[in-house]
Amino acid sequence: VRTITKATSQRGQNLPPGPYSWPVLGNLPYMLKGPHVYFTELARLYGPLCSVKLGTHLFVMGSSPTAVTEIMRAHERLPTYRWVPKAGQDGLQDYSLIWATECTDHWKLLRSLCRTELFSAKGLDSQSVLREKNVDKMVDFFKTKQGKVVNIREVVFATTVNILGNICFSKDFVALEDDEKESRGLKRALYRLMKLGTTPNVADFYPIFEGLDPQGLKKKTSDAMNEAFSVWEHVIKETRERWESNKGSDLDEDDFLDTMIRCGFSDLQINQLTVELFSGGTHSTASTIEWALAELIKNKEAMFTIQKELKKEIGSTTSIKESHVSQLPYLHACVKETLRLHPPAPLLHPQAILEGCKIMNYNVPKNSQLIINVWAMGRDPTLWEDPLLFKPERFCNSNVDFKGQDFKFLPFGVGRRMCPGYPYAIKQIHLMLASLVRNFDWSLPNNMEDLSKLDMTENFGIISQRKKPLMVIPKCKS
Numbered sequence: 001v002r003t004i005t006k007a008t009s010q011r012g013q014n015l016p017p018g019p020y021s022w023p024v025l026g027n028l029p030y031m032l033k034g035p036h037v038y039f040t041e042l043a044r045l046y047g048p049l050c051s052v053k054l055g056t057h058l059f060v061m062g063s064s065p066t067a068v069t070e071i072m073r074a075h076e077r078l079p080t081y082r083w084v085p086k087a088g089q090d091g092l093q094d095y096s097l098i099w100a101t102e103c104t105d106h107w108k109l110l111r112s113l114c115r116t117e118l119f120s121a122k123g124l125d126s127q128s129v130l131r132e133k134n135v136d137k138m139v140d141f142f143k144t145k146q147g148k149v150v151n152i153r154e155v156v157f158a159t160t161v162n163i164l165g166n167i168c169f170s171k172d173f174v175a176l177e178d179d180e181k182e183s184r185g186l187k188r189a190l191y192r193l194m195k196l197g198t199t200p201n202v203a204d205f206y207p208i209f210e211g212l213d214p215q216g217l218k219k220k221t222s223d224a225m226n227e228a229f230s231v232w233e234h235v236i237k238e239t240r241e242r243w244e245s246n247k248g249s250d251l252d253e254d255d256f257l258d259t260m261i262r263c264g265f266s267d268l269q270i271n272q273l274t275v276e277l278f279s280g281g282t283h284s285t286a287s288t289i290e291w292a293l294a295e296l297i298k299n300k301e302a303m304f305t306i307q308k309e310l311k312k313e314i315g316s317t318t319s320i321k322e323s324h325v326s327q328l329p330y331l332h333a334c335v336k337e338t339l340r341l342h343p344p345a346p347l348l349h350p351q352a353i354l355e356g357c358k359i360m361n362y363n364v365p366k367n368s369q370l371i372i373n374v375w376a377m378g379r380d381p382t383l384w385e386d387p388l389l390f391k392p393e394r395f396c397n398s399n400v401d402f403k404g405q406d407f408k409f410l411p412f413g414v415g416r417r418m419c420p421g422y423p424y425a426i427k428q429i430h431l432m433l434a435s436l437v438r439n440f441d442w443s444l445p446n447n448m449e450d451l452s453k454l455d456m457t458e459n460f461g462i463i464s465q466r467k468k469p470l471m472v473i474p475k476c477k478s
Protein backbone atom coordinates (compact mmCIF):
# COMPACT_ATOMS: atom_id res chain seq x y z
CA VAL A 1 0.00 0.00 0.00
CA ARG A 2 2.89 2.32 0.80
CA THR A 3 3.86 2.29 -2.87
CA ILE A 4 0.69 4.09 -3.81
CA THR A 5 0.26 6.67 -1.10
CA LYS A 6 1.19 9.77 -3.10
CA ALA A 7 -2.11 11.47 -3.68
CA THR A 8 -2.45 13.66 -6.72
CA SER A 9 -4.63 16.48 -5.60
CA GLN A 10 -2.23 18.62 -7.65
CA ARG A 11 -3.53 16.95 -10.77
CA GLY A 12 -6.08 19.75 -10.57
CA GLN A 13 -9.15 19.75 -12.76
CA ASN A 14 -11.10 18.25 -9.84
CA LEU A 15 -10.60 14.68 -11.08
CA PRO A 16 -11.54 11.85 -8.72
CA PRO A 17 -8.57 11.38 -6.35
CA GLY A 18 -5.90 8.86 -7.23
CA PRO A 19 -2.22 7.96 -7.07
CA TYR A 20 0.71 9.72 -8.70
CA SER A 21 1.02 8.62 -12.27
CA TRP A 22 4.43 7.83 -13.81
CA PRO A 23 5.13 9.22 -17.26
CA VAL A 24 4.30 6.77 -20.08
CA LEU A 25 3.57 3.79 -17.80
CA GLY A 26 0.98 5.46 -15.60
CA ASN A 27 0.34 2.98 -12.79
CA LEU A 28 0.56 -0.16 -14.89
CA PRO A 29 3.43 -1.77 -12.89
CA TYR A 30 1.28 -1.87 -9.72
CA MET A 31 -1.30 -4.02 -11.48
CA LEU A 32 0.93 -7.08 -11.26
CA LYS A 33 -0.59 -8.18 -7.95
CA GLY A 34 -4.02 -8.35 -9.61
CA PRO A 35 -6.03 -5.36 -10.80
CA HIS A 36 -8.92 -5.93 -8.36
CA VAL A 37 -6.53 -6.07 -5.36
CA TYR A 38 -4.69 -2.93 -6.50
CA PHE A 39 -7.98 -1.14 -7.18
CA THR A 40 -9.29 -2.16 -3.75
CA GLU A 41 -6.18 -0.67 -2.11
CA LEU A 42 -6.84 2.52 -4.08
CA ALA A 43 -10.45 2.59 -2.87
CA ARG A 44 -9.26 2.28 0.74
CA LEU A 45 -6.85 5.18 0.27
CA TYR A 46 -8.83 7.52 -1.94
CA GLY A 47 -12.47 6.68 -1.29
CA PRO A 48 -15.35 5.15 -3.23
CA LEU A 49 -14.63 7.03 -6.46
CA CYS A 50 -11.02 7.23 -7.53
CA SER A 51 -9.07 7.52 -10.73
CA VAL A 52 -5.92 5.87 -11.99
CA LYS A 53 -3.95 6.17 -15.18
CA LEU A 54 -3.00 2.94 -16.94
CA GLY A 55 -0.85 3.53 -20.00
CA THR A 56 -2.54 6.42 -21.77
CA HIS A 57 -6.07 5.70 -20.45
CA LEU A 58 -7.75 7.22 -17.41
CA PHE A 59 -9.81 4.67 -15.44
CA VAL A 60 -12.43 5.90 -12.97
CA MET A 61 -13.46 3.28 -10.47
CA GLY A 62 -16.54 3.09 -8.26
CA SER A 63 -16.61 0.88 -5.18
CA SER A 64 -19.66 1.89 -3.16
CA PRO A 65 -23.40 1.67 -3.85
CA THR A 66 -23.56 5.49 -4.21
CA ALA A 67 -20.72 5.48 -6.73
CA VAL A 68 -22.44 2.64 -8.66
CA THR A 69 -25.72 4.61 -8.70
CA GLU A 70 -23.98 7.64 -10.20
CA ILE A 71 -21.98 5.57 -12.69
CA MET A 72 -25.17 3.85 -13.85
CA ARG A 73 -26.86 7.26 -14.23
CA ALA A 74 -23.96 8.40 -16.42
CA HIS A 75 -24.38 5.25 -18.55
CA GLU A 76 -28.07 5.99 -19.03
CA ARG A 77 -27.54 9.66 -19.89
CA LEU A 78 -24.47 9.59 -22.07
CA PRO A 79 -23.20 7.72 -25.10
CA THR A 80 -20.89 4.94 -23.88
CA TYR A 81 -19.12 1.98 -25.41
CA ARG A 82 -17.75 -1.20 -23.92
CA TRP A 83 -14.02 -1.44 -23.87
CA VAL A 84 -12.97 -4.50 -25.87
CA PRO A 85 -9.52 -6.09 -25.65
CA LYS A 86 -7.63 -5.64 -28.91
CA ALA A 87 -6.79 -9.36 -29.02
CA GLY A 88 -10.48 -10.19 -29.39
CA GLN A 89 -11.24 -7.68 -32.12
CA ASP A 90 -10.88 -9.73 -35.25
CA GLY A 91 -13.73 -9.46 -37.75
CA LEU A 92 -16.17 -11.51 -35.69
CA GLN A 93 -16.89 -8.60 -33.41
CA ASP A 94 -19.95 -7.65 -35.47
CA TYR A 95 -21.55 -10.93 -34.36
CA SER A 96 -20.49 -10.74 -30.75
CA LEU A 97 -22.63 -10.63 -27.63
CA ILE A 98 -19.97 -10.22 -24.95
CA TRP A 99 -17.68 -8.06 -27.06
CA ALA A 100 -20.30 -5.85 -28.70
CA THR A 101 -19.00 -2.35 -28.02
CA GLU A 102 -22.51 -0.91 -28.17
CA CYS A 103 -26.03 -2.22 -27.68
CA THR A 104 -26.59 -2.66 -31.44
CA ASP A 105 -29.63 -4.32 -33.06
CA HIS A 106 -27.64 -7.53 -33.46
CA TRP A 107 -26.67 -7.47 -29.76
CA LYS A 108 -30.37 -6.98 -28.89
CA LEU A 109 -31.33 -9.92 -31.09
CA LEU A 110 -28.76 -12.19 -29.42
CA ARG A 111 -29.80 -11.12 -25.91
CA SER A 112 -33.45 -11.70 -26.73
CA LEU A 113 -32.76 -15.12 -28.29
CA CYS A 114 -30.79 -16.20 -25.20
CA ARG A 115 -33.46 -14.81 -22.88
CA THR A 116 -36.37 -16.56 -24.58
CA GLU A 117 -34.77 -19.83 -25.69
CA LEU A 118 -32.06 -20.61 -23.15
CA PHE A 119 -32.67 -18.74 -19.92
CA SER A 120 -36.50 -18.41 -19.74
CA ALA A 121 -38.34 -20.47 -17.11
CA LYS A 122 -39.60 -22.77 -19.89
CA GLY A 123 -36.14 -23.13 -21.47
CA LEU A 124 -34.52 -23.86 -18.11
CA ASP A 125 -37.15 -26.48 -17.24
CA SER A 126 -36.62 -28.31 -20.50
CA GLN A 127 -32.85 -28.45 -19.81
CA SER A 128 -33.21 -29.87 -16.27
CA VAL A 129 -32.91 -33.45 -17.41
CA LEU A 130 -29.62 -32.73 -19.24
CA ARG A 131 -28.12 -31.03 -16.19
CA GLU A 132 -29.26 -33.83 -13.90
CA LYS A 133 -27.90 -36.56 -16.19
CA ASN A 134 -24.48 -34.92 -16.42
CA VAL A 135 -24.29 -34.20 -12.69
CA ASP A 136 -25.11 -37.89 -12.00
CA LYS A 137 -22.20 -38.81 -14.30
CA MET A 138 -19.94 -36.47 -12.31
CA VAL A 139 -21.02 -38.11 -9.04
CA ASP A 140 -20.33 -41.58 -10.52
CA PHE A 141 -16.88 -40.39 -11.59
CA PHE A 142 -16.04 -39.20 -8.06
CA LYS A 143 -17.26 -42.54 -6.69
CA THR A 144 -14.53 -44.26 -8.74
CA LYS A 145 -12.01 -41.89 -7.12
CA GLN A 146 -12.95 -42.68 -3.53
CA GLY A 147 -9.87 -42.32 -1.29
CA LYS A 148 -7.80 -40.71 -4.07
CA VAL A 149 -6.79 -37.07 -4.47
CA VAL A 150 -8.82 -35.28 -7.16
CA ASN A 151 -8.67 -31.86 -8.73
CA ILE A 152 -12.28 -30.81 -8.23
CA ARG A 153 -12.16 -27.85 -10.62
CA GLU A 154 -11.20 -29.97 -13.61
CA VAL A 155 -14.05 -32.43 -13.21
CA VAL A 156 -16.65 -29.76 -12.45
CA PHE A 157 -15.41 -27.69 -15.40
CA ALA A 158 -15.65 -30.69 -17.75
CA THR A 159 -19.20 -31.30 -16.50
CA THR A 160 -20.24 -27.69 -17.15
CA VAL A 161 -18.79 -27.94 -20.69
CA ASN A 162 -20.74 -31.14 -21.35
CA ILE A 163 -24.00 -29.70 -20.03
CA LEU A 164 -23.70 -26.73 -22.39
CA GLY A 165 -22.52 -29.07 -25.16
CA ASN A 166 -25.76 -31.04 -24.78
CA ILE A 167 -27.93 -27.94 -24.68
CA CYS A 168 -26.32 -26.39 -27.76
CA PHE A 169 -25.28 -29.41 -29.86
CA SER A 170 -26.70 -32.52 -28.14
CA LYS A 171 -23.12 -33.70 -27.56
CA ASP A 172 -20.69 -34.47 -24.73
CA PHE A 173 -17.49 -32.83 -25.91
CA VAL A 174 -14.99 -33.63 -23.15
CA ALA A 175 -13.94 -36.51 -20.92
CA LEU A 176 -14.20 -36.19 -17.15
CA GLU A 177 -10.47 -36.48 -16.54
CA ASP A 178 -9.05 -34.33 -13.77
CA ASP A 179 -5.77 -33.25 -15.28
CA GLU A 180 -5.63 -29.95 -17.13
CA LYS A 181 -2.50 -31.00 -19.03
CA GLU A 182 -4.37 -33.94 -20.55
CA SER A 183 -7.01 -31.66 -21.96
CA ARG A 184 -7.48 -31.26 -25.66
CA GLY A 185 -10.17 -30.14 -28.10
CA LEU A 186 -12.79 -27.84 -26.63
CA LYS A 187 -11.44 -27.95 -23.08
CA ARG A 188 -7.99 -26.92 -24.21
CA ALA A 189 -9.41 -24.18 -26.45
CA LEU A 190 -11.43 -22.74 -23.55
CA TYR A 191 -8.38 -22.79 -21.27
CA ARG A 192 -6.32 -21.08 -23.93
CA LEU A 193 -8.96 -18.40 -24.44
CA MET A 194 -9.10 -17.71 -20.73
CA LYS A 195 -5.32 -17.47 -20.39
CA LEU A 196 -5.05 -15.23 -23.46
CA GLY A 197 -7.81 -12.98 -22.14
CA THR A 198 -5.77 -12.50 -18.97
CA THR A 199 -2.43 -11.73 -20.58
CA PRO A 200 -1.79 -7.96 -20.40
CA ASN A 201 -1.56 -6.59 -23.92
CA VAL A 202 0.45 -3.41 -24.54
CA ALA A 203 -1.86 -2.66 -27.47
CA ASP A 204 -4.71 -2.19 -24.97
CA PHE A 205 -2.94 0.60 -23.11
CA TYR A 206 -1.05 2.44 -25.89
CA PRO A 207 -2.99 3.48 -29.03
CA ILE A 208 0.31 3.60 -30.94
CA PHE A 209 0.36 -0.24 -30.96
CA GLU A 210 -3.32 -0.59 -31.85
CA GLY A 211 -2.89 -1.69 -35.46
CA LEU A 212 -0.06 -4.07 -34.55
CA ASP A 213 -0.10 -7.31 -32.64
CA PRO A 214 3.23 -6.93 -30.77
CA GLN A 215 2.76 -10.00 -28.53
CA GLY A 216 0.97 -12.13 -31.12
CA LEU A 217 -2.11 -12.26 -28.85
CA LYS A 218 -4.59 -11.54 -31.63
CA LYS A 219 -3.24 -14.42 -33.68
CA LYS A 220 -3.20 -16.80 -30.72
CA THR A 221 -6.77 -15.85 -29.78
CA SER A 222 -7.95 -16.44 -33.33
CA ASP A 223 -6.18 -19.88 -33.34
CA ALA A 224 -7.87 -20.87 -30.06
CA MET A 225 -11.29 -19.79 -31.41
CA ASN A 226 -10.71 -21.86 -34.54
CA GLU A 227 -9.76 -24.84 -32.39
CA ALA A 228 -13.11 -24.52 -30.60
CA PHE A 229 -15.06 -24.08 -33.86
CA SER A 230 -13.46 -27.19 -35.36
CA VAL A 231 -14.93 -29.26 -32.51
CA TRP A 232 -18.53 -28.66 -33.61
CA GLU A 233 -17.99 -27.89 -37.31
CA HIS A 234 -19.22 -31.35 -38.41
CA VAL A 235 -22.27 -31.09 -36.11
CA ILE A 236 -23.33 -27.82 -37.78
CA LYS A 237 -22.81 -29.37 -41.22
CA GLU A 238 -24.88 -32.48 -40.43
CA THR A 239 -27.65 -30.44 -38.83
CA ARG A 240 -27.86 -28.08 -41.81
CA GLU A 241 -28.13 -31.10 -44.11
CA ARG A 242 -30.97 -32.47 -41.97
CA TRP A 243 -32.76 -29.12 -42.25
CA GLU A 244 -32.18 -29.02 -46.01
CA SER A 245 -33.58 -32.49 -46.55
CA ASN A 246 -36.64 -31.69 -44.43
CA LYS A 247 -37.35 -28.38 -46.14
CA GLY A 248 -40.99 -27.47 -45.98
CA SER A 249 -41.93 -29.94 -43.27
CA ASP A 250 -42.00 -29.22 -39.56
CA LEU A 251 -38.80 -30.23 -37.83
CA ASP A 252 -38.54 -30.98 -34.14
CA GLU A 253 -36.01 -28.63 -32.59
CA ASP A 254 -33.74 -30.77 -30.47
CA ASP A 255 -31.20 -28.23 -29.33
CA PHE A 256 -30.06 -24.61 -29.48
CA LEU A 257 -28.26 -25.28 -32.78
CA ASP A 258 -31.64 -26.09 -34.37
CA THR A 259 -33.00 -22.83 -33.00
CA MET A 260 -30.09 -20.81 -34.43
CA ILE A 261 -30.48 -22.48 -37.84
CA ARG A 262 -34.23 -21.80 -37.81
CA CYS A 263 -33.42 -18.14 -37.08
CA GLY A 264 -31.23 -18.03 -40.19
CA PHE A 265 -27.86 -17.76 -38.43
CA SER A 266 -24.75 -18.15 -40.57
CA ASP A 267 -21.98 -20.53 -39.44
CA LEU A 268 -19.95 -17.50 -38.32
CA GLN A 269 -22.80 -16.29 -36.12
CA ILE A 270 -23.35 -19.76 -34.64
CA ASN A 271 -19.63 -20.16 -33.92
CA GLN A 272 -19.27 -16.79 -32.28
CA LEU A 273 -22.36 -17.01 -30.07
CA THR A 274 -21.66 -20.55 -28.89
CA VAL A 275 -17.98 -19.95 -28.14
CA GLU A 276 -19.03 -16.93 -26.05
CA LEU A 277 -21.64 -18.94 -24.16
CA PHE A 278 -19.01 -21.59 -23.42
CA SER A 279 -16.40 -18.97 -22.39
CA GLY A 280 -18.86 -17.00 -20.25
CA GLY A 281 -20.67 -19.96 -18.72
CA THR A 282 -18.15 -22.67 -17.83
CA HIS A 283 -15.10 -21.32 -15.95
CA SER A 284 -17.31 -18.93 -13.95
CA THR A 285 -19.62 -21.70 -12.74
CA ALA A 286 -16.80 -24.21 -12.07
CA SER A 287 -14.83 -21.61 -10.12
CA THR A 288 -17.86 -20.75 -7.94
CA ILE A 289 -18.36 -24.41 -7.05
CA GLU A 290 -14.67 -24.87 -6.28
CA TRP A 291 -14.67 -21.82 -3.97
CA ALA A 292 -17.92 -22.91 -2.31
CA LEU A 293 -16.52 -26.36 -1.52
CA ALA A 294 -13.26 -24.87 -0.24
CA GLU A 295 -15.18 -22.51 2.07
CA LEU A 296 -17.40 -25.34 3.31
CA ILE A 297 -14.40 -27.61 4.01
CA LYS A 298 -12.76 -24.75 5.88
CA ASN A 299 -15.92 -23.82 7.81
CA LYS A 300 -17.09 -27.05 9.40
CA GLU A 301 -20.18 -25.56 10.99
CA ALA A 302 -21.49 -24.32 7.65
CA MET A 303 -20.76 -27.75 6.14
CA PHE A 304 -22.66 -29.41 8.97
CA THR A 305 -25.65 -27.09 8.53
CA ILE A 306 -25.88 -27.58 4.76
CA GLN A 307 -25.60 -31.37 5.14
CA LYS A 308 -28.32 -31.34 7.76
CA GLU A 309 -30.60 -29.30 5.47
CA LEU A 310 -29.98 -31.66 2.54
CA LYS A 311 -30.62 -34.75 4.65
CA LYS A 312 -33.85 -33.30 6.02
CA GLU A 313 -35.23 -32.16 2.66
CA ILE A 314 -33.91 -34.84 0.33
CA GLY A 315 -33.54 -37.86 2.59
CA SER A 316 -31.41 -40.71 1.31
CA THR A 317 -31.80 -39.90 -2.41
CA THR A 318 -28.38 -39.75 -4.05
CA SER A 319 -29.49 -38.76 -7.56
CA ILE A 320 -30.55 -35.21 -6.83
CA LYS A 321 -33.07 -33.38 -9.01
CA GLU A 322 -33.41 -29.64 -9.54
CA SER A 323 -36.86 -29.74 -7.96
CA HIS A 324 -35.20 -31.00 -4.74
CA VAL A 325 -32.88 -28.03 -4.43
CA SER A 326 -35.07 -25.17 -5.63
CA GLN A 327 -36.18 -24.23 -2.08
CA LEU A 328 -33.21 -24.85 0.22
CA PRO A 329 -32.47 -21.57 2.03
CA TYR A 330 -29.11 -22.54 3.53
CA LEU A 331 -27.76 -23.98 0.26
CA HIS A 332 -28.84 -20.80 -1.53
CA ALA A 333 -27.26 -18.65 1.20
CA CYS A 334 -23.95 -20.55 0.86
CA VAL A 335 -23.89 -19.84 -2.87
CA LYS A 336 -24.58 -16.13 -2.33
CA GLU A 337 -21.91 -15.94 0.36
CA THR A 338 -19.41 -17.58 -2.02
CA LEU A 339 -20.27 -15.08 -4.75
CA ARG A 340 -19.87 -12.20 -2.28
CA LEU A 341 -16.37 -13.24 -1.24
CA HIS A 342 -15.22 -14.71 -4.56
CA PRO A 343 -17.08 -13.06 -7.44
CA PRO A 344 -15.83 -14.71 -10.64
CA ALA A 345 -15.92 -11.27 -12.32
CA PRO A 346 -14.32 -9.04 -9.64
CA LEU A 347 -14.31 -5.96 -11.89
CA LEU A 348 -17.10 -5.25 -14.34
CA HIS A 349 -15.94 -4.52 -17.88
CA PRO A 350 -14.87 -0.93 -18.34
CA GLN A 351 -17.31 1.23 -20.27
CA ALA A 352 -15.93 4.38 -21.85
CA ILE A 353 -17.98 7.59 -21.81
CA LEU A 354 -17.90 9.68 -24.94
CA GLU A 355 -18.72 12.94 -23.16
CA GLY A 356 -17.29 14.43 -20.00
CA CYS A 357 -19.57 14.45 -16.97
CA LYS A 358 -19.72 14.89 -13.20
CA ILE A 359 -19.80 11.86 -10.91
CA MET A 360 -20.00 12.42 -7.15
CA ASN A 361 -19.09 16.05 -7.80
CA TYR A 362 -15.82 15.18 -9.55
CA ASN A 363 -15.07 15.93 -13.17
CA VAL A 364 -14.81 12.79 -15.28
CA PRO A 365 -13.29 13.66 -18.65
CA LYS A 366 -14.50 12.39 -22.01
CA ASN A 367 -13.13 8.92 -22.96
CA SER A 368 -12.55 7.89 -19.34
CA GLN A 369 -13.15 4.19 -18.69
CA LEU A 370 -15.68 3.59 -15.92
CA ILE A 371 -15.20 0.43 -13.82
CA ILE A 372 -17.21 -1.05 -10.95
CA ASN A 373 -15.20 -2.95 -8.35
CA VAL A 374 -17.51 -5.74 -7.21
CA TRP A 375 -14.74 -7.48 -5.23
CA ALA A 376 -14.03 -4.41 -3.08
CA MET A 377 -17.72 -3.92 -2.22
CA GLY A 378 -18.02 -7.58 -1.19
CA ARG A 379 -15.25 -7.02 1.38
CA ASP A 380 -16.16 -3.57 2.60
CA PRO A 381 -16.65 -3.47 6.41
CA THR A 382 -19.05 -0.51 6.07
CA LEU A 383 -21.35 -2.66 3.92
CA TRP A 384 -21.00 -6.10 5.58
CA GLU A 385 -20.41 -7.20 9.15
CA ASP A 386 -17.21 -9.31 9.48
CA PRO A 387 -16.75 -9.07 5.71
CA LEU A 388 -13.83 -11.50 5.50
CA LEU A 389 -15.66 -14.33 7.27
CA PHE A 390 -17.72 -16.95 5.44
CA LYS A 391 -21.10 -16.50 7.14
CA PRO A 392 -23.96 -17.74 4.92
CA GLU A 393 -26.42 -16.87 7.73
CA ARG A 394 -26.15 -13.21 6.70
CA PHE A 395 -28.23 -14.07 3.61
CA CYS A 396 -30.76 -16.33 5.38
CA ASN A 397 -33.24 -13.69 6.46
CA SER A 398 -32.25 -11.03 4.00
CA ASN A 399 -33.73 -9.82 0.73
CA VAL A 400 -30.33 -9.01 -0.76
CA ASP A 401 -30.17 -10.72 -4.14
CA PHE A 402 -27.86 -10.87 -7.15
CA LYS A 403 -30.37 -9.62 -9.72
CA GLY A 404 -28.67 -6.27 -10.18
CA GLN A 405 -30.89 -4.26 -7.79
CA ASP A 406 -28.66 -4.37 -4.68
CA PHE A 407 -25.66 -2.31 -5.66
CA LYS A 408 -23.45 -3.66 -2.87
CA PHE A 409 -23.75 -7.21 -4.25
CA LEU A 410 -23.28 -7.45 -8.02
CA PRO A 411 -21.69 -10.82 -8.90
CA PHE A 412 -23.68 -10.95 -12.16
CA GLY A 413 -23.22 -7.30 -13.02
CA VAL A 414 -25.79 -4.54 -13.39
CA GLY A 415 -27.75 -2.73 -16.08
CA ARG A 416 -28.17 -3.64 -19.72
CA ARG A 417 -24.96 -5.66 -19.91
CA MET A 418 -25.75 -7.75 -16.85
CA CYS A 419 -25.16 -11.50 -17.19
CA PRO A 420 -28.01 -13.00 -19.23
CA GLY A 421 -27.02 -16.51 -18.02
CA TYR A 422 -27.51 -15.96 -14.29
CA PRO A 423 -30.74 -18.00 -13.91
CA TYR A 424 -28.99 -20.90 -15.66
CA ALA A 425 -25.80 -20.50 -13.64
CA ILE A 426 -27.67 -20.48 -10.34
CA LYS A 427 -29.68 -23.62 -11.15
CA GLN A 428 -26.51 -25.43 -12.18
CA ILE A 429 -24.49 -24.32 -9.14
CA HIS A 430 -27.24 -25.33 -6.67
CA LEU A 431 -27.61 -28.76 -8.26
CA MET A 432 -23.88 -29.46 -8.46
CA LEU A 433 -23.02 -28.24 -4.99
CA ALA A 434 -25.93 -30.14 -3.42
CA SER A 435 -24.85 -33.33 -5.23
CA LEU A 436 -21.21 -32.99 -4.12
CA VAL A 437 -22.10 -32.32 -0.50
CA ARG A 438 -24.94 -34.88 -0.28
CA ASN A 439 -22.96 -37.76 -1.80
CA PHE A 440 -19.47 -37.32 -0.33
CA ASP A 441 -17.46 -36.36 2.69
CA TRP A 442 -14.49 -34.32 1.51
CA SER A 443 -11.08 -34.18 3.17
CA LEU A 444 -7.78 -32.56 2.35
CA PRO A 445 -4.67 -34.52 1.32
CA ASN A 446 -1.83 -35.32 3.77
CA ASN A 447 -4.27 -35.46 6.72
CA MET A 448 -4.28 -31.67 6.81
CA GLU A 449 -6.08 -31.06 10.12
CA ASP A 450 -5.30 -27.37 10.49
CA LEU A 451 -7.86 -25.98 8.06
CA SER A 452 -6.57 -22.43 8.51
CA LYS A 453 -3.62 -23.60 6.38
CA LEU A 454 -5.86 -24.20 3.37
CA ASP A 455 -4.52 -21.68 0.88
CA MET A 456 -7.33 -19.35 -0.26
CA THR A 457 -5.20 -17.11 -2.50
CA GLU A 458 -6.83 -15.91 -5.69
CA ASN A 459 -5.50 -15.69 -9.16
CA PHE A 460 -6.84 -12.79 -11.15
CA GLY A 461 -7.97 -13.55 -14.66
CA ILE A 462 -10.89 -12.86 -16.95
CA ILE A 463 -12.49 -14.69 -14.10
CA SER A 464 -10.87 -14.92 -10.71
CA GLN A 465 -10.10 -18.49 -9.61
CA ARG A 466 -8.23 -20.12 -6.76
CA LYS A 467 -4.51 -19.74 -7.34
CA LYS A 468 -3.93 -23.34 -6.31
CA PRO A 469 -6.57 -25.80 -7.46
CA LEU A 470 -8.53 -27.41 -4.64
CA MET A 471 -7.16 -30.95 -4.26
CA VAL A 472 -9.53 -33.10 -2.19
CA ILE A 473 -10.32 -36.69 -1.33
CA PRO A 474 -13.90 -37.92 -1.73
CA LYS A 475 -15.40 -40.53 0.59
CA CYS A 476 -18.83 -41.85 -0.36
CA LYS A 477 -21.51 -41.22 2.21
CA SER A 478 -23.57 -44.18 3.24
Ligand code: HEM
Nearest residue numbers: 098280281284285344345348349411412413417419421425
Ligand atom coordinates in the same frame (compact mmCIF):
# COMPACT_ATOMS: atom_id res chain seq x y z
C1 HEM B 1 -21.33 -17.99 -11.60
C2 HEM B 1 -21.58 -17.84 -12.89
C3 HEM B 1 -21.52 -16.54 -13.63
C4 HEM B 1 -21.13 -15.29 -13.22
C5 HEM B 1 -20.66 -14.88 -11.83
C6 HEM B 1 -21.28 -14.40 -14.34
C7 HEM B 1 -20.99 -13.04 -14.29
C8 HEM B 1 -21.17 -12.18 -15.36
C9 HEM B 1 -21.00 -10.75 -15.29
C10 HEM B 1 -20.56 -9.97 -14.05
C11 HEM B 1 -21.28 -10.24 -16.51
C12 HEM B 1 -21.29 -8.77 -16.90
C13 HEM B 1 -19.92 -8.33 -17.15
C14 HEM B 1 -19.79 -6.83 -17.21
O1 HEM B 1 -20.75 -6.08 -17.26
O2 HEM B 1 -18.66 -6.43 -17.18
C15 HEM B 1 -21.60 -11.35 -17.38
C16 HEM B 1 -21.91 -11.23 -18.72
C17 HEM B 1 -22.21 -12.29 -19.52
N1 HEM B 1 -22.39 -13.59 -19.12
FE1 HEM B 1 -22.18 -14.35 -17.25
N2 HEM B 1 -21.75 -15.10 -15.41
C18 HEM B 1 -21.93 -16.40 -15.03
C19 HEM B 1 -22.44 -17.43 -15.78
C20 HEM B 1 -22.82 -17.32 -17.09
C21 HEM B 1 -23.42 -18.36 -17.88
C22 HEM B 1 -23.79 -19.75 -17.33
C23 HEM B 1 -23.57 -17.89 -19.15
C24 HEM B 1 -24.13 -18.55 -20.36
C25 HEM B 1 -24.25 -19.85 -20.52
C26 HEM B 1 -23.08 -16.51 -19.15
C27 HEM B 1 -23.04 -15.69 -20.25
C28 HEM B 1 -22.73 -14.34 -20.21
C29 HEM B 1 -22.76 -13.48 -21.39
C30 HEM B 1 -23.08 -13.91 -22.81
C31 HEM B 1 -22.43 -12.19 -20.96
C32 HEM B 1 -22.31 -10.92 -21.80
C33 HEM B 1 -23.59 -10.15 -21.81
C34 HEM B 1 -23.50 -8.84 -22.57
O3 HEM B 1 -22.44 -8.28 -22.71
O4 HEM B 1 -24.55 -8.35 -23.01
N3 HEM B 1 -22.63 -16.21 -17.89
N4 HEM B 1 -21.55 -12.52 -16.66
